[in-house]
Amino acid sequence: MAIARIGIIGSGIMGSGIAEVAATSGIEVVLRSRQRASADAMVAALEKSLNRQVEKGRRQADDAAAALARVTATDSLAALADCDLVIESVVEDLDVKKALFAELDGICAPGTILATNTSTLPVVEMAMTTERPDRVCGVHFFNPAPAMSLVEIVRPLTASDDTIAQARAFAEACGKDAVEVKDRAGFIVNALLFPYLNNAVRMLESGTASRDDIDTAMKGGCNFPMGPLALLDLVGLDTSLAILDALYDEFRDPNYAAMPLLRRMVTAGHLGRKSGRGFYDYATR
Structure with missing residues (x-):
């Protein structure tokens, strides 16, 4: 039918x-x-x-x-x-x-x-x-x-x-x-994508590189259309946190354990584009 x-x-x-x-x-x-x-x-x-x-x-x-x-x-x-x-x-x-x-x-x-x-x-x-x-x-x-x-x-x-x-x-x-x-948490795309996004937050939080340099590196080095931190803002930090928590609950893989910075940003209401502020400030754009 x-x-x-x-x-x-x-x-x-x-x-x-x-x-x-x-x-x-x-x-x-x-x-x-x-x-x-x-x-x-x-x-x-x-x-x-x-x-x-x-x-x-x-x-x-x-x-x-x-x-x-x-x-x-x-x-x-x-x-x-x-x-x-x-x-x-x-x-x-x-x-x-x-x-x-x-x-x-x-x-x-x-x-x-x-x-x-x-x-x-x-x-x-x-x-x-x-x-x-x-x-x-x-x-x-x-x-x-x-x-x-x-x-x-x-x-x-x-x-x-x-x-x-x-x-x-x-x-x-x-x-x-x-x-x-x-029917496994994250299916194909998110199960592969979110360890990458989470590790980008880890890199920012540890001071390895700046926000702009992380995003520029992944666009220029991997030919991605946007960097991981900008992508998190697009998806929504609250949605991203929920996905990571669901992945971690199912697999208990450390790569799925959401970084403290991400969790604190969600608590502060910095959810990305939809709230006007996330890793980037959209009120000034």
Whole structure:
């Protein structure tokens, strides 16, 4: 069965980004946020993004209008009842996600795939709050979803082959490169990426090199598009800390033990771009 209508839960950047990817690929989208104003704001952000693409000649005006027409905003979970696939992209808190999956299980049709966009949390724990653990998987887009080509399809022990095949086909229909990975903390990308990011903080904290020199070295020496400290600011220091803690809890590898500087910055509210200050000060940029 082809995925023709999806629900997206969450009013953040990832939610609106996934909505844009799906809608521009011909898929109907229901955007749900707890507050209608937030859901409407996501649609407005999507319209602004599409208009910007039209202005730059990257998309035809008719295509942009058609994509926008495929998107509906709502503050009701019940509006997701007839979706083929529902992807949650709410806060990275396992208890919050488990409660949401249990609620969705009672709303959505038995054949609906319930998916999480988590970057590191155990998908099987969400699956086991439902009566359809075989229809639960991870569909992990990367930020920003319209620009990043990768989607990790995460297979918990409970997922059926059909569920994984449909999730993969959805990602590929959105023009993404889909990779399949077992349900282990960090999956592929974050399990490899975050020891690197954490060790960049270690290097800064120990005084080995300055912030700017660390980032310049990794851009110039490894041809990375941005340095590790700037990337942490983009991801969000609170999100990064949560990922490292989840990785450490699962593997007990010292490379995943978050550096004290990172933890203290989160405590101080220095979360990166979204707060205006992290390793860099964005208020002056």
